[in-house]
Amino acid sequence: MDYNYHTHTVYCGHATDSAEDYIRRAIDCGIRYLGFSDHAPFRFPDGYEAGFRVPVGQAKNYFEELSRLREKYRGEIEIRIGFEMEYYPDHFENMRQVAVDFGAEYLILGQHYVLPENQGGVFSMDRHYEFEDLRAYSNSLVAAMKTGVFTYVAHPDMYNFIGDNLLYREEMRKICIASRKMNLPLELNLLGIRDNRIYPREEFWKVAGEEDAPVTFGFDAHAAMDVYDKASVTVAERMVKKYALNYIGKPDLKLL
Template sequence: MHLMKWDGHVHSPYCPHGTKDSLEAYIEHALLQGLERISFTEHAPLPEGLTDPAPDNDSGMSFATAERYIEELKTLRETYKNDIEIRIGMEFDYWENDVDGTRDIIARYGPELTDGILSLHYLWIEDRYYMVDFSKESFGEIVTTLGSVTAAHERYYEGIQALVMTDLGKHQPKRLGHLTLPTKFIQAYPLESNPANLDDTLRKIRQADFTLDVNTAGLRKPLCGLSYPYPELLQVTQSLSIPLVYGSDAHLAKDVGADFDMKW
């Protein structure tokens, strides 16, 4: 059986918080890595009327930028059609307090895309969004608000369960980004105990027929050193027959295909 060499989670110069490496640089590095397919999954625009929780308002593309992103990738897909399969995708955020807005953004861009990821970066707690992976300090705010590191992780998995069990329309991506994102700061915020709802979360992911992003970015984060999901959890996903797609989550060209030789 041929396993396609594919990076399913790649960003671009259109990322407001990434590098300005050209799309061609990402593609050329993919070719150097021997990849047969690359999925560009830039952060989708935010729903209209939603205030960006990030301090620099850089969580997603603007509407104008998104159109340019799609058009440039269509051109490059044609240019490189004999060398590599280029998928045009977006990474959509699941906005817990604006599910209708989430659905609208997916409906707006879904018809033009050939790939996509659904991710949870923000938790709506009480009356505002908290940032899960923005910084050690921002994650610490969640821990302080909820009372423990374990509670912060469990709250995240509650959000993941809602994400996979919510109907977001016919263009809804069925691949879940970086399942264990709260472990990004695990060395600063070690777990007191295993999240009680993690096994149930995996069952719901399987029940909803989602694929998981095996995201290698955590291996390159100084307070993490683990893939998302981490190796022990990947063994569980295999026992549940949850399909997996490797993703570098590259925000610069040289990280395309990075750490795909990890052992688990």
């Protein structure tokens, strides 16, 4: 694996190590294509700014530091600078514009919340058992995919639905079918493997295999060491075999 487009930085406040440490580690491990995709900066119209994002006041520094490093390591590694972003219909256009104005080259979708954070959020990884909530999640993912701006869908299986499995599979199938039809990859998230999270969720990837959705990997690094880790790649490769996933390798960037 010589690519990783899912990398955080200290700017989001919950990752460690300098950006240069990530880059050095990536080069050492044979990564040739490295994308930084920290949590997109955004101030809601009511002034609210969530604590997990790159602060709006720091976003310029994020780009300046990464751009400087990109030049420094040019020839050794190809660096791209973007964001991981949620899709909220009422704010989407503003969020996208803010990202573009700061200089984002690409976006990955990370639907950590279903409702905007200033409206109570609804954290995807919390336990959910209402079918309507699951449907709201799958609808928001498909709507996000249709915007055409996202390079891929990070951890599409992060929604922790604990209700009926049959309903779960049918809702996830909609996401997988949309992915195949739009040729928009789904990310098998290696942080989930490393951290033993609720994702990757086996049932999801079984459906993804059945629907032949394009699949890519992302380390979702929040520390320099995790910009590459062989153990989680091995587990992910096993899942590719087990569910006959359509693994595409390095995704094509949708440049903004």
